[in-house]
Amino acid sequence: xxxxxxxxxxxxxxxxxxxxxxxxxxxxxxxxxxxxxxxxxxxxxxxxxxxxxxxxxxxxxxxxxxxxxxxxxxxxxxxxxxxxxxxxxxxxxxxxxxxxxxxxxxxxxxxxxxxxxxxxxxxxxxxxxxxxxxxxxxxxxxxxxxxxxxxxxxxxxxxxxxxxxxxxxxxxxxxxxxxxxxxxxxxxxxxxxxxxxxxxxxxxxxxxxxxxxxxxxxxxxxxxx
Numbered sequence: 001x002x003x004x005x006x007x008x009x010x011x012x013x014x015x016x017x018x019x020x021x022x023x024x025x026x027x028x029x030x031x032x033x034x035x036x037x038x039x040x041x042x043x044x045x046x047x048x049x050x051x052x053x054x055x056x057x058x059x060x061x062x063x064x065x066x067x068x069x070x071x072x073x074x075x076x077x078x079x080x081x082x083x084x085x086x087x088x089x090x091x092x093x094x095x096x097x098x099x100x101x102x103x104x105x106x107x108x109x110x111x112x113x114x115x116x117x118x119x120x121x122x123x124x125x126x127x128x129x130x131x132x133x134x135x136x137x138x139x140x141x142x143x144x145x146x147x148x149x150x151x152x153x154x155x156x157x158x159x160x161x162x163x164x165x166x167x168x169x170x171x172x173x174x175x176x177x178x179x180x181x182x183x184x185x186x187x188x189x190x191x192x193x194x195x196x197x198x199x200x201x202x203x204x205x206x207x208x209x210x211x212x213x214x215x216x217x218x219x220x221x222x223x224x225x
Contacts, residue, residue: 002128004093004121007067007105011097015057021142022192025054031137036196038133043198046126049117049149051197051205052134053095055106055142058168060085060175068177070094070109072152075178079155083107084176092118095146098131106144113151113203148197148204156181164205 016024025032035052043050060068062085069086072079094109121127130145156164158181165182168175197204 002103004103006102009062011099011104015055018056018192021054021056025142028139031139035133035137035139039130040198042126042129047200048126049147049200049204050130051146051148051195053144053146054194055097055144058177068107070107078180081179082176084174096144098134098140098144111150111152113149114147117147117149150203153203
């Protein structure tokens, strides 16, 4: 099994903005549809909480040893997954960039379920199988494998009419990405899907659409997950 813990700030900073990455992926829809078709049975056979991410950056400044790290917390008294520039210590790789025939961490998470799946991947070839399919269709500059499960998912209200919404906002002097449960009517027409998965269990974030809304009324960037 390849090393899964390598990180490169240079590789992260070279990622495209969401709308640009999405436009490039649209030009490869046929290949991407085949990729989804091929990896779904691999994930189901192994019963492992994996999926795909659209590789993209957020224009959030990263310095030194910082990476994009996801943590569960409460924001404005609501449960939230908050991703920000932070030290990756005490967190685990949750998604990867495929480059130079190696795995480079895209984003980290402190979620216990991510830790469990990550440790399983260290002794499994399934990530290599999925990554081989990504490379087969020459989508490795746009798509990376990811862990889709979160132990904290049960804290969110995902009843009918609700979906995850991600806002990029500034708190004091720091930009962060905040994912919360929101009514579907907050969605936008210019949707950008940034995650694809298989529902292995109720802890999985699956094929739920993500939307990117640029320059909305409060000058926030939004992704609807």
